[in-house]
Amino acid sequence: MVTQSVRSARCRAEVIIAAARGVGAMEEEMHTDAKIRAEIGTGCSPRGPGCSLRHFACEQNLLSRPDGSASFLQGDTSVLAGVYGPAEVKVSKEIFNKATLEVILRPKIGLPGVAEKSRERLIRNTCEAVVLGTLHPRTSITVVLQVVSDAGSLLACCLNAACMALVDAGVPMRALFCGVTCALDSDGTLVLDPTSKQEKEARAVLTFALDSVERKLLMSSTKGLYSDSELQQCLAAAQAASQHVFRFYRESLQRRYSKS
Amino acid sequence: MKETPLSNCERRFLLRAIEEKKRLDGRQTYDYRNIRISFGTDYGCCIVELGKTRVLGQVSCELVSPKLNRATEGILFFNLELSQMAAPAFEPGRQSDLLVKLNRLLERCLRNSKCIDTESLCVVAGEKVWQIRVDLHLLNHDGNIIDAASIAAIVALCHFRRPDVSVQGDEVTLYTPEERDPVPLSIHHMPICVSFAFFQQGTYLLVDPNEREERVMDGLLVIAMNKHREICTIQSSGGIMLLKDQVLRCSKIAGVKVAEITELILKALENDQKVRKEGGKFGFAESIANQRITAFKMEKAPIDTSDVEEKAEEIIAEAEPPSEVVSTPVLWTPGTAQIGEGVENSWGDLEDSEKEDDEGGGDEAIILDSIKMDTGVEVSDIGSQDAPIILSDSEEEEMIILEPDKNPKKIRTQTTSAKQEKAPSKKPVKRRKKKRAAN
Numbered sequence: 001m002v003t004q005s006v007r008s009a010r011c012r013a014e015v016i017i018a019a020a021r022g023v024g025a026m027e028e029e030m031h032t033d034a035k036i037r038a039e040i041g042t043g044c045s046p047r048g049p050g051c052s053l054r055h056f057a058c059e060q061n062l063l064s065r066p067d068g069s070a071s072f073l074q075g076d077t078s079v080l081a082g083v084y085g086p087a088e089v090k091v092s093k094e095i096f097n098k099a100t101l102e103v104i105l106r107p108k109i110g111l112p113g114v115a116e117k118s119r120e121r122l123i124r125n126t127c128e129a130v131v132l133g134t135l136h137p138r139t140s141i142t143v144v145l146q147v148v149s150d151a152g153s154l155l156a157c158c159l160n161a162a163c164m165a166l167v168d169a170g171v172p173m174r175a176l177f178c179g180v181t182c183a184l185d186s187d188g189t190l191v192l193d194p195t196s197k198q199e200k201e202a203r204a205v206l207t208f209a210l211d212s213v214e215r216k217l218l219m220s221s222t223k224g225l226y227s228d229s230e231l232q233q234c235l236a237a238a239q240a241a242s243q244h245v246f247r248f249y250r251e252s253l254q255r256r257y258s259k260s
Numbered sequence: 261m262k263e264t265p266l267s268n269c270e271r272r273f274l275l276r277a278i279e280e281k282k283r284l285d286g287r288q289t290y291d292y293r294n295i296r297i298s299f300g301t302d303y304g305c306c307i308v309e310l311g312k313t314r315v316l317g318q319v320s321c322e323l324v325s326p327k328l329n330r331a332t333e334g335i336l337f338f339n340l341e342l343s344q345m346a347a348p349a350f351e352p353g354r355q356s357d358l359l360v361k362l363n364r365l366l367e368r369c370l371r372n373s374k375c376i377d378t379e380s381l382c383v384v385a386g387e388k389v390w391q392i393r394v395d396l397h398l399l400n401h402d403g404n405i406i407d408a409a410s411i412a413a414i415v416a417l418c419h420f421r422r423p424d425v426s427v428q429g430d431e432v433t434l435y436t437p438e439e440r441d442p443v444p445l446s447i448h449h450m451p452i453c454v455s456f457a458f459f460q461q462g463t464y465l466l467v468d469p470n471e472r473e474e475r476v477m478d479g480l481l482v483i484a485m486n487k488h489r490e491i492c493t494i495q496s497s498g499g500i501m502l503l504k505d506q507v508l509r510c511s512k513i514a515g516v517k518v519a520e521i522t523e524l525i526l527k528a529l530e531n532d533q534k535v536r537k538e539g540g541k542f543g544f545a546e547s548i549a550n551q552r553i554t555a556f557k558m559e560k561a562p563i564d565t566s567d568v569e570e571k572a573e574e575i576i577a578e579a580e581p582p583s584e585v586v587s588t589p590v591l592w593t594p595g596t597a598q599i600g601e602g603v604e605n606s607w608g609d610l611e612d613s614e615k616e617d618d619e620g621g622g623d624e625a626i627i628l629d630s631i632k633m634d635t636g637v638e639v640s641d642i643g644s645q646d647a648p649i650i651l652s653d654s655e656e657e658e659m660i661i662l663e664p665d666k667n668p669k670k671i672r673t674q675t676t677s678a679k680q681e682k683a684p685s686k687k688p689v690k691r692r693k694k695k696r697a698a699n
Binding site: 053244255 | 301302305307312314316318341345347348393397400402543548555558559560561562563564569571576
């Protein structure tokens with residue numbers, strides 16, 4: 001019952017569905033993919049057959065106290081998000097016509113510093129763009145993120161975890177959003193979803209937050225040196241990658257809410 | 261957020277149930293909830309779930325100079341954080357009492373019991389020692405934080421591997437994990453805290469209270485013990501008065517429980533060790549149960565980026581060139597330059613209404629004509645039209661300049677309408693002064 005959207009004959013993502021569902025239909029596609037898979041590494045040239053996203057996993061509703069919670073794993077990077085809201089807000093922080101969105105990011109080791117504050121702000125701006133705050137004026141929606149392990153693409157993983165947790169909490173949103181990280185290494189090769197080693201060796205690391213309706217850009221955070229055309233290339237690649245992330249969201253929610 | 265108060269009927273219900281030896285989740289008086297331990301990919305990272313209470317533990321190490329009075333010992337640092345996602349009431353300023361109590365108890369349990377051999381953490385006596393830092397984060401609060409935290413701390417310490425160091429005479433070599441396998445810490449014993457909650461002035465006792473039971477309890481007794489039945493720490497809080505035999509009975513129960521928990525921990529560590537050695541998959545991704553309907557996994561997904569170059573070129577070709585912004589600096593006098601035109605002053609309206617009141621006032625109100633940002637030419641035009649202008653002595657007053665051929669009164673109404681048109685920019689006044697000096 002899973003609908004597959006096929007972008008091109010050459011590009012198909014393989015999806016592992018639980019044993020409860022039939023795997024038969026997927027098998028034919030697996031054979032054609034076998035050829036493509038053999039060529040795939042984690043890096044590629046801009047004209048290459050394809051970069052790849054790491055193994056994804058998501059678990060929702062794993063904590064009992066928060067209204068919504070999600071744990072998002074991308075390869076070895078893991079972030080746990082908890083959402084409380086809409087809930088009571090302090091009078092000093094209340095906004096008369098919409099919800100006050102607060103994002104808290106806690107690193108695993110040490111006390112939170114300026115880097116965490118700046119990431120919190122980026123995530124908050126992204127969430128504010130999609131959350132329908134005007135439906136819950138004078139309330140607070142708090143998103144708490146805990147870094148469980150960091151192995152590259154941390155900001156993108158935080159964005160994804162925040163989105164899944166907001167969905168789990170039932171906060172009304174106008175679209176889903178996802179985060180994708182691209183790294184450009186010294187010879188201009190584009191790598192999607194880089195590991196921490198690739199990020200360290202890259203010339204530029206760009207993170208984009210894209211929305212699910214038209215894959216428009218909600219937030220971008222970049223570090224390093226890159227040209228105009230490289231920026232547009234990374235953005236286009238991120239948009240292509242976001243297709244897969246949104247499909248992952250859709251399938252995980254289908255699994256949870258479908259009756260079969 | 262304020263903590264939701266416990267209703268009276270809930271409190272009565274819980275107490276009555278406890279009197280009848282019944283617990284809400286069906287456990288017996290001395291039963292622990294299910295403990296689940298999972299490890300991450302880095303050494304020293306673990307998540308412990310005691311029922312629904314969840315704690316994340318991470319151990320890290322650093323080379324530092326030792327404390328002055330303990331030159332040959334390493335440093336241990338414990339930090340338990342009550343994350344805001346654990347309970348809505350945990351706000352940064354609000355949880356200090358509980359936080360201090362838990363941190364202190366954890367420190368006494370782990371540091372004072374000398375479970376870690378700090379002498380082995382010394383690298384160069386008096387100069388370099390290892391500082392081991394244990395960070396614990398409470399992720400979900402469903403009661404009995406201290407037990408879960410102590411289990412997480414000791415598991416993380418047992419799981420942790422520090423980089424290997426070799427000292428040859430004066431030379432100290434620190435090996436990276438790739439050069440030499442990291443070595444585990446030397447741990448003498450594993451102290452684990454067991455909590456006992458007392459109700460009705462010590463009449464009834466429950467082991468491992470959950471959140472509701474903690475709310476209605478009278479007092480708490482925490483005993484930290486290791487599997488050799490040595491008590492490492494004991495703490496009674498809440499002001500209940502316990503009899504000697506009650507405490508002894510609790511310590512016996514604690515002995516049994518600690519033995520079970522220690523066995524569980526050792527098994528979990530062994531499993532993880534085995535998986536890592538065999539090269540299998542380890543980490544949190546593996547601990548997500550496949551059968552759960554709320555969990556979903558996707559394998560590595562290839563992305564077709566063959567058309568990104570074409571797309572990018574299209575976008576750049578279609579995009580309008582960025583608007584011409586005056587970015588060249590204009591030098592007025594040596595030491596004074598201007599880049600750009602600045603934004604329109606939105607205080608102008610307020611100024612107008614004030615100045616209309618004091619007609620006879622000292623300073624004349626003068627209003628600048630609105631100038632568009634990309635016409636730097638107008639700047640010089642206005643300058644040439646300068647009729648004698650009275651400049652205010654006060655630096656603080658907003659200076660606005662009349663167009664010489666227009667009547668002041670007329671200007672006021674006109675410029676208010678100009679302001680309503682939302683003129684894009686207004687020259688900063690100080691520049692005008694300097695310009696006159698230059699002229």
